[in-house]
Amino acid sequence: MAYSELIKNFEKIRAYMREFYVYGFRSRTEFASKSTRSYDDERRRIESWLGDYMRFTQTAEGKNVFLSVDSRTTKHNPLYKALKAKSFTDGDITLHFAIFDLLSSPEIEMTLGELIDGIDRLLCSAISFDESTLRKKLKEYTEEGIIQTRKQGRKVLYSRSCDTDISSLSDVIDFSSEVLPCGVIGSFLSDKLEKHESLSSFKHHYITHAIDSDITATLFDAISSRRYITIKNAGKNVPEARTIRLVPLKILISVQNGRQNLIAYHEKANRLNSYRLDYISDVKIEEQVCERFDLLRKRLAKAEAHMWGVNCRLNPRHTEHVEFDIRINGDEQFIVNRLEREKRCGRVEKLDDFNYRYVADVFDINEMIPWIRTFICRITRVSFSDRRLEKKFIKDIKKMYDMYDVGGGDENAVQ
Amino acid sequence: MLFSELYSAYYNTVAAIISAAFSPDVSEKELMGYIREEAFSESVLTILPSLKSGKWPLLNDDLTPKLSNAPSMPLTNLQKKWLKAISLDPRVKLFGVDFPELSDTEPLFTSEDYRIYDRYADGDPFEDEGYIKHFRMMLYAIKNKRAVKVSMLNKRGKRVCVKFIPTGFEYSEKDDKIRIVATGCKYRHFNLARIKSCSCLGEDYHLEVVPKEDIKKEVTLIITDERNALERVMLHFAHLEKQAEKIDENRYLLRMKYYEGDETEMVIRVLSFGPNVQVTAPEDFKALIKQRLTMQKSCGLR
Numbered sequence: 001m002a003y004s005e006l007i008k009n010f011e012k013i014r015a016y017m018r019e020f021y022v023y024g025f026r027s028r029t030e031f032a033s034k035s036t037r038s039y040d041d042e043r044r045r046i047e048s049w050l051g052d053y054m055r056f057t058q059t060a061e062g063k064n065v066f067l068s069v070d071s072r073t074t075k076h077n078p079l080y081k082a083l084k085a086k087s088f089t090d091g092d093i094t095l096h097f098a099i100f101d102l103l104s105s106p107e108i109e110m111t112l113g114e115l116i117d118g119i120d121r122l123l124c125s126a127i128s129f130d131e132s133t134l135r136k137k138l139k140e141y142t143e144e145g146i147i148q149t150r151k152q153g154r155k156v157l158y159s160r161s162c163d164t165d166i167s168s169l170s171d172v173i174d175f176s177s178e179v180l181p182c183g184v185i186g187s188f189l190s191d192k193l194e195k196h197e198s199l200s201s202f203k204h205h206y207i208t209h210a211i212d213s214d215i216t217a218t219l220f221d222a223i224s225s226r227r228y229i230t231i232k233n234a235g236k237n238v239p240e241a242r243t244i245r246l247v248p249l250k251i252l253i254s255v256q257n258g259r260q261n262l263i264a265y266h267e268k269a270n271r272l273n274s275y276r277l278d279y280i281s282d283v284k285i286e287e288q289v290c291e292r293f294d295l296l297r298k299r300l301a302k303a304e305a306h307m308w309g310v311n312c313r314l315n316p317r318h319t320e321h322v323e324f325d326i327r328i329n330g331d332e333q334f335i336v337n338r339l340e341r342e343k344r345c346g347r348v349e350k351l352d353d354f355n356y357r358y359v360a361d362v363f364d365i366n367e368m369i370p371w372i373r374t375f376i377c378r379i380t381r382v383s384f385s386d387r388r389l390e391k392k393f394i395k396d397i398k399k400m401y402d403m404y405d406v407g408g409g410d411e412n413a414v415q
Numbered sequence: 416m417l418f419s420e421l422y423s424a425y426y427n428t429v430a431a432i433i434s435a436a437f438s439p440d441v442s443e444k445e446l447m448g449y450i451r452e453e454a455f456s457e458s459v460l461t462i463l464p465s466l467k468s469g470k471w472p473l474l475n476d477d478l479t480p481k482l483s484n485a486p487s488m489p490l491t492n493l494q495k496k497w498l499k500a501i502s503l504d505p506r507v508k509l510f511g512v513d514f515p516e517l518s519d520t521e522p523l524f525t526s527e528d529y530r531i532y533d534r535y536a537d538g539d540p541f542e543d544e545g546y547i548k549h550f551r552m553m554l555y556a557i558k559n560k561r562a563v564k565v566s567m568l569n570k571r572g573k574r575v576c577v578k579f580i581p582t583g584f585e586y587s588e589k590d591d592k593i594r595i596v597a598t599g600c601k602y603r604h605f606n607l608a609r610i611k612s613c614s615c616l617g618e619d620y621h622l623e624v625v626p627k628e629d630i631k632k633e634v635t636l637i638i639t640d641e642r643n644a645l646e647r648v649m650l651h652f653a654h655l656e657k658q659a660e661k662i663d664e665n666r667y668l669l670r671m672k673y674y675e676g677d678e679t680e681m682v683i684r685v686l687s688f689g690p691n692v693q694v695t696a697p698e699d700f701k702a703l704i705k706q707r708l709t710m711q712k713s714c715g716l717r
Contacts (some may be wrong), residue, residue, distance in 0.1 A: 006423075055658070084424040093429065096426065101484055117419075120482060123473075126474055145489075146488055164515045171510050171554075175506070175584075182524075189494055198587075199554070204589040220528055253531045256651065304530075305505075310532070337632065370688065376708065378714060
């Protein structure tokens with residue numbers, strides 16, 4: 001098939017987008033699982049959509065392609081462009097403009113036959129559409145909410161839905177497109193507005209979620225209707241995606257790495273599990289409503305008191321205990337403030353004017369360790385119920401002494 | 416549900432071209448301009464040729480529209496549901512705009528359906544009356560290009576008075592705070608929540624001072640890909656301008672650009688990856704890491 005910059009299936013391009021944006025060090029030959037033709041086509045497409053952000057380097061392995069974006073200076077998520085590249089047929093685009101030209105205001109109502117004749121006249125018979133094609137398109141548009149139907153006797157009358165004035169919303173749409181879930185929908189709305197300069201910029205702004213927008217929106221749909229879903233779930237080390245049936249409960253979003261996770265109840269295993277959205281594909285919403293949805297949400301709320309990150313359990317008693325002490329100087333109250341504002345659960349205890357303790361019971365200590373390390377230079381004691389992890393934590397710090405020639409990395413020298 | 420041609424750059428571009436084609440003087444070159452502006456870099460090869468050739472029979476041979484009206488499309492259910500969802504957010508309410516009537520629309524999501532789990536707890540008081548008043552005053556000043564006089568608490572808690580021209584808002588999702596981006600004074604940013612009172616200055620009030628430029632610096636790291644460190648590091652620093660390369664089987668080199676004002680934060684963030692990340696350049700950044708490790712040695716951790 002001839003190359004086109006538009007695509008039918010977004011799933012095909014998700015992995016490439018992530019690879020070019022998040023990693024960007026693999027050369028063409030390293031995309032082992034893909035054909036080189038496929039690589040060339042997808043790279044060309046991404047370059048067509050996001051050329052301004054595309055960079056190239058030459059290495060011994062070949063030319064590397066990557067996307068480099070300083071999201072603090074970019075007021076609009078550039079990755080949203082990829083979601084505006086859906087392919088269509090010549091008939092689709094022609095019908096679209098013809099239908100809305102004939103139904104130019106909500107007061108105009110037409111039958112299928114009248115629309116067919118009208119389209120024929122409008123296009124001077126350049127293309128003819130049969131009843132079935134037009135009926136299918138109108139059904140699709142009715143489901144999207146842009147066309148309405150009304151029955152008059154045996155006749156079905158079609159009209160356009162009422163217009164919604166969003167002209168005063170440009171500032172809030174600009175802001176929400178970048179900050180709230182499924183922001184790409186805001187970008188779609190923004191495309192309908194007059195060109196304007198956004199008043200908002202963003203710091204610590206992760207944009208990768210854009211490529212999972214379709215998955216996120218479908219999951220929200222399932223959550224709000226409390227329905228079971230089936231998903232295909234792959235993983236870093238699980239190339240073959242498995243199909244699983246779940247009750248979706250909540251989406252957890254990180255503003256420190258941009259990851260999004262679905263927290264869902266796995267009925268067969270009777271467990272609360274976490275699934276990365278970037279590993280999920282092919283979400284199907286079932287008809288069946290989960291009668292226990294509210295109960296499961298309550299159990300999740302209890303579990304959340306012990307979640308540092310995304311790992312969770314149904315039973316909140318299955319936790320690990322964590323304590324660590326820090327030392328501050330007299331003028332370092334801001335460090336205590338840091339503990340208070342950055343902790344996500346647990347508590348801070350004052351031992352004396354210069355020493356403070358953080359205490360928590362969490363499902364997964366591993367998730368918390370990077371945060372504890374941010375206090376390196378003042379940690380005086382750590383105590384984990386998982387002694388193996390505690391030893392590892394201390395050993396890692398010693399390893400860092402060695403890495404930076406601070407000295408004393410060997411076991412005996414550390415005091 | 417969301418990846419649809421209805422929202423596509425091509426449909427938007429064709430709509431813009433048809434609207435422009437109603438003007439009798441529009442040239443083909445001008446129509447091409449819409450494609451460059453609205454669509455992708457290779458779209459020029461498809462859109463106008465398809466319209467001109469009659470493949471998409473929406474224009475006549477003389478490029479006038481076959482349609483009778485400038486194209487428009489009502490909002491889809493998905494767009495309305497998203498609008499309804501954002502209308503419930505307290506940060507959105509700061510803007511003080513009236514949303515269209517959406518009473519028969521269910522929100523796409525509510526605050527019950529998602530949670531940001533690693534946001535700092537001392538975010539701005541978005542529902543505080545004084546805060547809302549200051550936000551709207553700044554919004555007015557930005558839109559009308561007016562200088563403001565502000566009384567606020569500085570970092571040390573001391574009350575100070577400053578004059579500046581607000582040019583925009585900068586929101587940090589991690590801190591959950593809004594800062595005013597400013598010019599006309601030596602500081603570039605002001606925390607909105609620190610403002611105690613503010614007023615607009617006269618239309619002819621000029622401030623000539625240019626804020627000190629926020630200098631970009633570069634740091635180079637070596638990542639050892641153990642315990643999934645490569646992915647964790649690359650995702651964590653994904654929001655920065657960066658370039659990575661593979662050194663050997665499990666080591667990678669990462670060069671990142673950051674703002675000088677964020678250096679302490681960068682040091683802490685690098686430390687959070689422990690021995691899987693080693694700073695190799697520049698020396699002054701390395702020295703900051705070493706300094707913290709040296710202090711740690713004296714903490715008696717066993």
